[in-house]
Each structure stands twice: as structure tokens, then as C-alpha cells.
Amino acid sequence: MAKLLEVNNLSISFTQYVQGLNRHDSKVISDLTIDVNENEIVAILGSSGSGKSLLAHSILGILPYNANVTGEIKYKDKILDQSLKEELRGEEICLIPQSVNFLDPLMKVSKQAIGECKDNKEYEEKKIRQREVFSKYGLDESVDDLYPFELSGGMARKVLLSTALIGNPDLLIADEPTPGLDKKSVEETILDIRNLKELNKGVLLITHEINVALETADRIAIFYSGYVIEINNAENFKNAENVLHPYTKALIESLPENGFKLTEGVQPLDEVAGCPYWENCPVRLDKCEKNKPKLINHNGIMIRCFNYEEVNDGT
Ligand SMILES: Nc1ncnc2c1ncn2[C@@H]1O[C@H](COP(=O)(O)OP(=O)(O)O)[C@@H](O)[C@H]1O
Ligand SMILES: [Mg+2]
Known part of the structure; x- marks a missing residue:
């Protein structure tokens, strides 16, 4: 399978000036690594405010001017x-944006959906x-103008969706x-996303809804406090035993069909020295408070947790 998209060690932070002159760098995305292959749907699953839209905008080159990116x-x-x-x-890479503010208020919707033509x-x-595409989503001819x-x-959401699909990305x-x-x-929408995959395209599906990720994706990346903490096959998410990270296990156990055992806790707002899940983690080790685990490959599953690193790893 050929690789379409590779994101390596992406970090995004914002410089803000608190009370006039005090410079404060807030990191939203840290050391993010993810890839999408042809014929594959990869979901990024994370809670609201975790930096998912920023990831999308950095791929499209539309980040706000004050974003620092490495x-x-x-x-x-x-x-x-x-x-x-x-x-x-808008051609090979298309975005279905989260916000309807992406529509141009001064242009008829059919014209903006068609875009520039040579x-x-x-x-x-x-x-x-x-x-x-418009009629498939129930937008009749009267909507065009x-x-x-x-x-x-x-x-408006259907227009955004159609616009991305018309681009044939x-x-x-x-x-x-x-x-x-x-x-x-x-x-x-889910059918259209799956169809794109069948046409050998790739999809990065950003969502905070675990069911949408489970129904649609081949692989799911779990985003926690700006970090990708696990990338695993969607198939493995059916059972908490087949995922690795304690947060991912908690997430699966919190589904209604698994009895809502919610143990999530709060994601830290500021950059912490160690593992961001440290405080809530039932299997934490001494070193988790002050050291950051790396994203490593454990039997084909990408995981960021000291419990899966070698015992004598020098940290
Ligand atoms: N222009 C900006 N300046 C400062 N902080 C920003 C800016 N844009 C976004 N952020 C911060 O990044 C966080 C993540 O935003 P976003 O990617 O929209 O999250 P998500 O899509 O996961 O809900 C926001 O909570 C906000 O604090
Ligand atoms: Mg968002």
C-alpha cells in the first residue's frame, strides 16, 4: 500500500502575551506522528479542544498566523x-471543514462548490x-443560487461536504x-467516505465520536492532551483487551454497551513534564510523572506508554 500522507513529529504551539509583555508559549499538538495510505481510512479520535482541527489546518496550510509549527x-x-x-x-487534497464559516458569504453556494475552472x-x-452530489444530499436545484x-x-454542512467531494481528491x-x-x-457521508477508500483514495477522518470512528475507519489514532497515545486497528477496538493504552481501555469500557465505566479524568491544559495521563493512570510507574514515553511500535501497534517499553531503556 503506497503512503499518501506522512506527518512526522508535528508540534504546534501559540505564542501569547499575557498581561502585556509576558510571553507564554502554549503547546496544543506535541510530537504527532501519523500516516495515511491509499485505500485506507484513518480516524483521529480526540475530545473537543485537543487540537484536531489544527492538525487538519496544518496539512492544508491554513493555520492562523500566530501558530508556531515544527x-x-x-x-x-x-x-x-x-x-x-x-x-x-481543493484538488488532490480536500478538506471538509468543521466550521460553516469556511463558506464564502458573498458567493452563491453552487459557484463555490464548483470552484475555479480553467x-x-x-x-x-x-x-x-x-x-x-448536491442532489444525493437532498440539496435541490433551488439551493444552487x-x-x-x-x-x-x-x-450548510451538506454544501461543505459536497464541495470536498466534487473536488475528487x-x-x-x-x-x-x-x-x-x-x-x-x-x-x-459514511458511505461516501468508504467509497473514496474503494477508489484507492485515503481519508483522514477527524472526530470526537468513537462510534463514527469505529464504523468507518481501518485504523484509529487516539489523541490525548495533544499527543497521539495509540494507533491501532479499528478491529481491535471491539475489545478493551486488544488495545494497549490504559486511556484507550478506559475509553472502550466507557461505551454504553460496555457498562459506562468512566475513568477518563481531565486532560491537562498545560504541558506536563511526564506522561499526560499520569495522574489518572491505574498502571502508572514511578518514572511516568517526570518522563515522556515515546511512540513506539509494539507488535505492530503504535503506543506511547512506559509499560510497553523495554525494562532497561535507560530512562
Ligand atoms: N489562533 C489561536 N491562538 C491561540 N490558541 C489557539 C488558536 N487556535 C486554536 N487555539 C487553541 O488550540 C486548541 C485546539 O483547537 P482545535 O484544533 O480547534 O481543537 P479540536 O478541533 O480538537 O476541538 C484550542 O482549544 C485553542 O486553545
Ligand atoms: Mg475541531
């Missing part, structure tokens, strides 16, 4: 620098595709594509 992003083996991001955006022929082709302010929240970044949609549209 690390490397590659697309089809090429470094994805800002100019390549801009070249591929000639009339491309326009005609895309117009046909736009109509097809509306402006974003004339849409309901659900319609090789890599789709879907940032929380389902909340606020009716049941039928949620099913359509």
Missing part, C-alpha cells in the same frame, strides 16, 4: 511545503458533478463531518 508533513513522498499545500488544496469544458463537467446566509446549519481530510446532520445524511 516537524514534517509529506504527501506522496514529497515534502508538503506551503506552496505545494496551496497547489494541491475553461468552459471543465466548468460544464464540474457543474454536472456538483448537481449530482442561494447564498450561505440563506442556508440552515444542516444544509486523492486525500480527503474530513474534520467532524457528521455532527448536526440528519441520520440519512450521516449514513450517506
Whole structure:
């Protein structure tokens, strides 16, 4: 399977000035490593405010100006620098944004869904595709000429979704594509994401809903306090015994079908010296408070936990 996207050791922080002159760097994403292959759906599962949208925006090259970024992003083996991001955006790499504010308030929705075209022929082709995709999501012809302010929240989400699919991307970044949609549209969306995979494309599905990740993804990356703490096959999430990290186990046990044993605790807001899950962890070791575990490969599962590192690892 060829690699489409590789994110290596990505960190994102913001410099903020507290009370005028005191500089404070707040790290939102730390040392994030993830990849997406052709013919694969990878879900990033994390709670609200954990930096998921920032990850999406860094891949697309649309981070806010005050973001400090380190690390490397590659697309089809090429470094994805800002100019390549801009070249591929909306074409090979498409985003379903989380916020409806991504719609241009001054442009009719069908026009923005079609995007720029190099000639009339491309326009005609895309117009046909736009109509097809819109009607699949129940957006009839009267919607084409509306402006974003004339849409309901659900319609606006469908327009964003359609816009990304009309682009026919090789890599789709879907940032929380389902909340606020009716049941039928949620099913359509999941089906469309799966169809992209069947067409040998790759999808990075960002969500805070474990059920959406379980229903859709091949692999799931668990995001906790800015860190990817485990990347495991979706299949293994059916049973808490087949996942490794204590937080992932707690997450699975907290599902209604497993009796809601909620042990999550609070994710620290500030960067901590050791493992971010240390305080809540039932299997913590002495060194977890002051040392950070690395993301390591344990029998094919990526895990960030000292319990799976060699005993004599020098830390
Ligand atoms: N422009 C910004 N300046 C400072 N902090 C920001 C900025 N944008 C986002 N953040 C911080 O990053 C955090 C993560 O944001 P986000 O990626 O939207 O989370 P998620 O998508 O997981 O809900 C936010 O809680 C916020 O504190
Ligand atoms: Mg978000």
C-alpha cells in the first residue's frame, strides 16, 4: 500500500502575551506522528479542544498566523511545503471543514462548490458533478443560487461536504463531518467516505465520536492532551483487551454497551513534564510523572506508554 500522507513529529504551539509583555508559549499538538495510505481510512479520535482541527489546518496550510509549527508533513513522498499545500488544496487534497464559516458569504453556494475552472469544458463537467452530489444530499436545484446566509446549519454542512467531494481528491481530510446532520445524511457521508477508500483514495477522518470512528475507519489514532497515545486497528477496538493504552481501555469500557465505566479524568491544559495521563493512570510507574514515553511500535501497534517499553531503556 503506497503512503499518501506522512506527518512526522508535528508540534504546534501559540505564542501569547499575557498581561502585556509576558510571553507564554502554549503547546496544543506535541510530537504527532501519523500516516495515511491509499485505500485506507484513518480516524483521529480526540475530545473537543485537543487540537484536531489544527492538525487538519496544518496539512492544508491554513493555520492562523500566530501558530508556531515544527516537524514534517509529506504527501506522496514529497515534502508538503506551503506552496505545494496551496497547489494541491481543493484538488488532490480536500478538506471538509468543521466550521460553516469556511463558506464564502458573498458567493452563491453552487459557484463555490464548483470552484475555479480553467475553461468552459471543465466548468460544464464540474457543474454536472456538483448537481449530482448536491442532489444525493437532498440539496435541490433551488439551493444552487442561494447564498450561505440563506442556508440552515444542516444544509450548510451538506454544501461543505459536497464541495470536498466534487473536488475528487486523492486525500480527503474530513474534520467532524457528521455532527448536526440528519441520520440519512450521516449514513450517506459514511458511505461516501468508504467509497473514496474503494477508489484507492485515503481519508483522514477527524472526530470526537468513537462510534463514527469505529464504523468507518481501518485504523484509529487516539489523541490525548495533544499527543497521539495509540494507533491501532479499528478491529481491535471491539475489545478493551486488544488495545494497549490504559486511556484507550478506559475509553472502550466507557461505551454504553460496555457498562459506562468512566475513568477518563481531565486532560491537562498545560504541558506536563511526564506522561499526560499520569495522574489518572491505574498502571502508572514511578518514572511516568517526570518522563515522556515515546511512540513506539509494539507488535505492530503504535503506543506511547512506559509499560510497553523495554525494562532497561535507560530512562
Ligand atoms: N489562533 C489561536 N491562538 C491561540 N490558541 C489557539 C488558536 N487556535 C486554536 N487555539 C487553541 O488550540 C486548541 C485546539 O483547537 P482545535 O484544533 O480547534 O481543537 P479540536 O478541533 O480538537 O476541538 C484550542 O482549544 C485553542 O486553545
Ligand atoms: Mg475541531
